[in-house]
Amino acid sequence: ALRHHKSVIDHERVASYAFAFDIDGVLVKGPETIPQAPEALRMLNGHNKYNIKVPYIFITNGGGRSEKARCRDLSKRLGITVTEDQVIQGHTPMKDLVDVYDNVLVVGGVLDSCRNVAEGYGFKNVYIPLDIMKWKPSVTPYYVLNEEEKKVARDVDFSKVNIQAILVFADSRNWAADQQIILELLLSDNGVMGTVCPTYDNGPGLYFAHSDFVWATDYGLSRYGMGALQVSIAALYQEHTGKELQVTRFGKPQRGTFRFAEKVLSNWRRETLSEHVENLKLEEDQSAGETPFDTEEEDEEEDDDEDDTTVDGEKPGDLVLELPPASTVYFVGDTPESDIRFANSHDSTWYSILVKTGVYKDGAMPRYTPKKTCENVLEAVKFAIEREH
Ligand code: G3P
Ligand code: MG
Structure with missing residues (x-):
């Protein structure tokens, strides 16, 4: 599975890096959608010059509605499909x-x-x-x-x-x-x-x-x-x-939320990859109806009594163990005290990008220094993709 997974990452156009987005001040501002946001997300869905799909999640401190309702709203505003497995709100x-x-x-x-x-x-x-x-x-x-x-x-x-x-x-x-x-x-x-x-x-x-x-x-x-x-x-x-x-x-920049976010991201990357592998397998016209990897969100929910053996003769959990962590997680936020501090607390893998469309305003000295400052979320996405290729 590792071999297969690596080849998918390296050659079949799913990035080994990932993104995490703050919402207020980065993608939306009250009832307004930040104009560059839909294009930024489209790029990550594969519409970029490298034809690479980049996994991403959302980590907002906001809340007040269910994760499902939040996804519906984000999907509508951004013109993409956001699922509950990608969203962490403050109260989640x-x-x-x-x-x-x-x-x-x-x-x-x-x-x-x-x-x-x-x-x-x-x-x-x-x-x-x-x-x-x-x-x-x-x-x-x-x-x-x-x-x-x-x-x-x-x-x-x-x-x-x-x-x-x-x-x-x-x-x-x-x-x-x-x-x-x-x-x-x-x-x-x-x-x-x-x-x-x-x-x-x-x-x-x-x-x-x-x-x-x-x-x-x-x-x-x-x-x-x-x-x-x-x-x-x-x-x-x-x-x-x-x-x-x-x-x-709870929320950013708390350590507990960071651990929660890492788990959500790792599950989401697994999901993105398994979906991709499935598509490839279908394209290769191999064993229709069989699932190459388990797509269950919670490992605990797996039913031990069932035979979960995959086409490779491996248990679904194997991929979880073998999936390497994201090479870099680009976290795009607008609030130095929450977002930049959050990402910088794990700067061996997380890379903080501060945008100027929200709380942080040009000219001010941010209390927590980002690795990169960009005008808006689209510039941040373009910067990260170029940095990776
Ligand atoms: O109340 C919401 C606000 O405090 C922050 O939301 O998306 O910028 O983390 P967000
Ligand atoms: Mg914000």
């Missing part, structure tokens, strides 16, 4: 908390969009701040729920619920209310609303999908992001308790 790795907590408060996003995402991940009892505000409007004295909010808010008696974790999934649409509720729970006794733990050490865990202080929208200047909300909550918590706020952070 929080799936791993499903078996840890039964009762979670999910914060951020439009109305109950993040509740839907969390339930899609498999979380059992997912509450949102609107449920709490419906339960007792006096929790947030100066805010009255509108009709839409009342519709999505569920009837729950929060004096009987212990919230075990607060998961900030996406940007808050109501900082004042969300901060009031988050602070109350942090200071509570065992995550029950209306209680206070005198030593302030029995509240739920606090998790943030990312810590971007600012982010790029279609407005001229960057806007405060979830990281700014975190700073604000930490300041209030410190003022109230004299203690430092404990937060578990």
Whole structure:
């Protein structure tokens, strides 16, 4: 399989290198699509002078909708097919908390969009701040729920619920209310609303999908992001308790997200290669109906009872072991503190490219130095392809 795989990489036009893209500020900006983005992705799909197909994934700190919905939107905007196996959002790795907590408060996003995402991940009892505000409007004295909010808010008696974790999934649409509720729970006794733990050490865990202080929208200047909300909550918590706020952070540039990204990229490269090998095999008119390599995403899901032997007489897992890591992963981002820091943390294989279409603006001195700075994503893709050939 290794021999075959190598020949596919070297001679059959699937690159040994790969790309990872940040989304906001690189491919889109609020409702706008960055004009050069569709062409950049087309090039990686093989429309380049070397006729080479380059595997790529997306790593965004953004979220607030399911990975499926995000893919639909990206596919439409970029004119390509993006699948769920290629996308990591800020909250995607929080799936791993499903078996840890039964009762979670999910914060951020439009109305109950993040509740839907969390339930899609498999979380059992997912509450949102609107449920709490419906339960007792006096929790947030100066805010009255509108009709839409009342519709999505569920009837729950929060004096009987212990919230075990607060998961900030996406940007808050109501900082004042969300901060009031988050602070109350942090200071509570065992995550029950209306209680206070005198030593302030029995509240739920606090998790943030990312810590971007600012982010790029279609407005001229960057806007405060979830990281700014975190700073604000930490300041209030410190003022109230004299203690430092404990937060578990996901997203870029966190190490956990990097490990998650490497796994996603390696699976995606395997998928791209196996699809390519399959096409070649079909072209060669060999053994129609047989699959040269396993295309299962999760190795754990393989059924041991089935005979998974491939045409080469090898087990599907063999390719996983033998697939060498990408020779270089070009990571294109617009935020030095998240993206460049993220890629530079593994600069033996990852190569950071900073673009000027988002948070970073020409003339400024980036806090984390990229290996290369480009005007936009298309220039970045062209640069990397030329560097490789
Ligand atoms: O809220 C989203 C924003 O903070 C960052 O998104 O794609 O630039 O990582 P992205
Ligand atoms: Mg960005």
